[in-house]
Amino acid sequence: MSAAINAKTAKQRANIAAIMLKRNKNFTRAFDDCFEMGDGDEVMNILIEKTAKDPVLARNIKSKMPKLGYGDYNTRLHQAIELALQAESSIPYHGHITGNDILFTCKPNLGINMSLSLHKQSYSDGTCFYTLQDRWGNWEVNRASRNILDLIKQVKREIEIESSVRKRDSYKANPEIRAIYDEAIRWKEEILANLIALNSKEGQPCPANPATNTAATA
Numbered sequence: 001m002s003a004a005i006n007a008k009t010a011k012q013r014a015n016i017a018a019i020m021l022k023r024n025k026n027f028t029r030a031f032d033d034c035f036e037m038g039d040g041d042e043v044m045n046i047l048i049e050k051t052a053k054d055p056v057l058a059r060n061i062k063s064k065m066p067k068l069g070y071g072d073y074n075t076r077l078h079q080a081i082e083l084a085l086q087a088e089s090s091i092p093y094h095g096h097i098t099g100n101d102i103l104f105t106c107k108p109n110l111g112i113n114m115s116l117s118l119h120k121q122s123y124s125d126g127t128c129f130y131t132l133q134d135r136w137g138n139w140e141v142n143r144a145s146r147n148i149l150d151l152i153k154q155v156k157r158e159i160e161i162e163s164s165v166r167k168r169d170s171y172k173a174n175p176e177i178r179a180i181y182d183e184a185i186r187w188k189e190e191i192l193a194n195l196i197a198l199n200s201k202e203g204q205p206c207p208a209n210p211a212t213n214t215a216a217t218a
Contacts, residue, residue, distance in 0.1 A: 004033035008177060013037060014046035021060045022138060044073045051080040053140035058084035087141040096124045104194045108187035110180065116191055118151075118198070132191070148199040155192045159185060 007013045017034040020027070035043055048069075051058050058081040061068060069077050099122035107115040115135045122128045130151060132143035142154055165171050165181050172178075 002030035002033045004030065004037060007037075008180065010039040010042035011046055013039070014043045014050065017043065017047055018050050018054070018057055021065065022054075022057050022136065027065065041073075044069055044077075048073070048076050048080045050140075051077060052083045053142050054138065055084045055088040055141065056138045084141060098122045098124050099128075103198055106187060106191045106194065108183055110183055110187075116187075118195070148195055152192065152195045152199065155188055155195060159188045159192065162188065 003016050004013045007016060013034045017031065020031050020034075037043075051061060061077065062081050062085075066078075067074065099120070101120045101122075103118040103120055105115050105117040113135065116132050117135075119131045119133045119137075119139075120128055121131070127146065129146055130144065130148055131139040132151060132155075133139045143151060145151055162181060162185050170177060171181060
């Protein structure tokens with residue numbers, strides 16, 4: 001029995017499909033199961049949203065599964081691919097890399113091997129760039145910034161969205177769903193606490209132009 005069949009929600013199935021796409025897995029029955037459990041439209045919508053924020057996922061879909069989805073779903077998927085690739089190409093170049101550091105890693109207690117780490121890449125011109133990366137080193141555009149405050153705002157938005165599930169009847173009636181969302185929220189709150197603490201420690205964001213801003217970087 002595939003992971004998609006065992007999954008409880010469309011979001012989980014969309015995550016499974018995204019992981020398979022990013023790992024360049026062979027697209028067998030296990031991949032098809034992600035879209036054939038009665039909520040395929042919802043899975044596709046979530047996957048499109050993820051693709052727009054994830055350049056690695058976007059590139060892999062474009063090269064490996066360009067015909068994924070039918071009709072309007074495929075059209076929207078390719079729009080999301082272009083959005084992600086355009087956002088990635090807009091990240092400015094700041095000279096050669098002088099450092100790569102993992103500042104912290106947080107793992108949820110969900111019985112699956114996943115995590116998010118804050119990665120800091122430093123450049124020769126004195127600037128740096130922060131990304132929240134998964135265990136394979138992948139990151140989404142909205143989880144990347146020169147300023148840790150931007151990441152704090154993003155994680156707060158994610159917590160707010162996931163917390164809204166607590167108002168749904170399905171959350172209140174199903175202990176398994178409650179446990180999954182409660183742990184996901186706790187995990188994001190742990191990440192948020194680490195970001196806030198790190199922002200206080202690092203002080204100012206890395207300067208955009210060292211010639212006009214000489215603030216020291218960590």
